[in-house]
Amino acid sequence: MGVRKERAARTEVALKEAARQLFVERGYLNTKITDITAVAGRSAGSFYEHFSxxxxxxxxxxxxxxxxxxxxxxxxxxxxxxxxxxxxxxxxxxxxxxxxxxxxxxxxxxxxxxxxxxxxxxxxxxxxxxxxxxxxxxxxxxxxxxxxxxxxxxxxxxxxxxxxxxxxxxxxxxxxxxxxxxxxxxxxxxxxxxxxxxxxxxxxxxxxxxxxxxxxxxxxx
CATH class of the missing domain: 1.10.357.10 (Tetracycline Repressor, domain 2)
Known part of the structure; x- marks a missing residue:
């Protein structure tokens, strides 16, 4: 796996894990995309590279x-x-x-x-x-x-x-x-x-x- 693909894979995993954490702590409706990216330590733009x-x-x-x-x-x-x-x-x-x-x-x-x-x-x-x-x-x-x-x-x-x-x-x-x-x-x-x-x-x-x-x-x- 190339460096870029490996980095992208790590970002996707980080976003998913952050979402899982927040969905339990705050609930799905109260969780914003910016909350997910903040917990994941990623930029808001990186979110849309993986999810619409x-x-x-x-x-x-x-x-x-x-x-x-x-x-x-x-x-x-x-x-x-x-x-x-x-x-x-x-x-x-x-x-x-x-x-x-x-x-x-x-x-x-x-x-x-x-x-x-x-x-x-x-x-x-x-x-x-x-x-x-x-x-x-x-x-x-x-x-x-x-x-x-x-x-x-x-x-x-x-x-x-x-x-x-x-x-x-x-x-x-x-x-x-x-x-x-x-x-x-x-x-x-x-x-x-x-x-x-x-x-x-x-x-x-x-x-x-x-x-x-x-x-x-x-x-x-």
């Missing part, structure tokens, strides 16, 4: 978040899916979300990635507020973010399993539940719930919905 706007920066952070989730799934290999851990292959659609272990594994990855990217989770919610209630942007983002879940649900439907609704809607509902809970719980978690409790609760709740049944009373599994 604060929203464009947020989308870049979201893309990084998606990349982390993809790597976690590829490296962890979902139980029962047949692929080898760490083989680096694209996440296959042939996962059975009616299987408790596979449902839990997907939710655990999503929860860990959202915890690691709390600034992005916070910023996405605040950004959605500015778009207005009539905007389709939030729905489009939710559909994009839950594409993997939708593919798994389509796989179940294609095998003859009866879902509670269309795969795109069920996947979006699952994603909305996850992201809203993360936004409400992760910043402080005054309720004191552990990640294990959260993932376990979500697993049983969503498993019952996807299976089309209610959890059996007293079932500890």
């Amino acid at each position: 706007s604060k929203e464009n920066l947020l989308q870049a952070l979201l893309a990084d978040m998606h990349g982390q989730a993809g790597e976690a799934m590829a490296d962890g290999a979902m139980p029962g899916a047949g692929e080898e851990p760490g083989d680096g292959t694209e996440h296959p659609r042939e996962h059975d979300l009616t299987d408790r272990a596979q449902m839990r594994a997907h939710l655990a990855v999503a929860w860990r990635v959202m915890r690691a990217n709390l600034p992005v989770v916070v910023a996405l919610y605040e950004s959605a507020i500015t778009r207005g209630v009539r905007s389709d942007a939030l729905w489009e983002q939710l559909v994009q973010d839950t594409a993997v879940l939708r593919e798994h649900l389509e796989y179940l439907r294609d095998r003859g399993h009866r879902l509670p609704g269309e795969p795109v809607l069920v996947a979006a509902a699952m994603g909305a539940l996850l992201s809203t809970l993360a936004y409400a719980l992760l910043p402080s978690n005054e309720a004191g719930f552990s990640d294990e409790e959260v993932v376990g609760t979500l697993t049983e709740l969503l498993l019952a919905g996807v299976r089309g049944e209610s959890p059996e009373a007293g079932d500890p599994s």
Whole structure:
């Protein structure tokens, strides 16, 4: 890598890290581009060499978040899916979300990635507020973010399993539940719930919905 490209890469990383810091400390809406460049130790002009706007920066952070989730799934290999851990292959659609272990594994990855990217989770919610209630942007983002879940649900439907609704809607509902809970719980978690409790609760709740049944009373599994 040349000197200029290396310098540009360092600047991009610095801007992203500064944004992550400020989105948590001040909130997305209260953070200005000049705040980001000041914390990053870069000029305001350098910002626009990498991002066209604060929203464009947020989308870049979201893309990084998606990349982390993809790597976690590829490296962890979902139980029962047949692929080898760490083989680096694209996440296959042939996962059975009616299987408790596979449902839990997907939710655990999503929860860990959202915890690691709390600034992005916070910023996405605040950004959605500015778009207005009539905007389709939030729905489009939710559909994009839950594409993997939708593919798994389509796989179940294609095998003859009866879902509670269309795969795109069920996947979006699952994603909305996850992201809203993360936004409400992760910043402080005054309720004191552990990640294990959260993932376990979500697993049983969503498993019952996807299976089309209610959890059996007293079932500890």
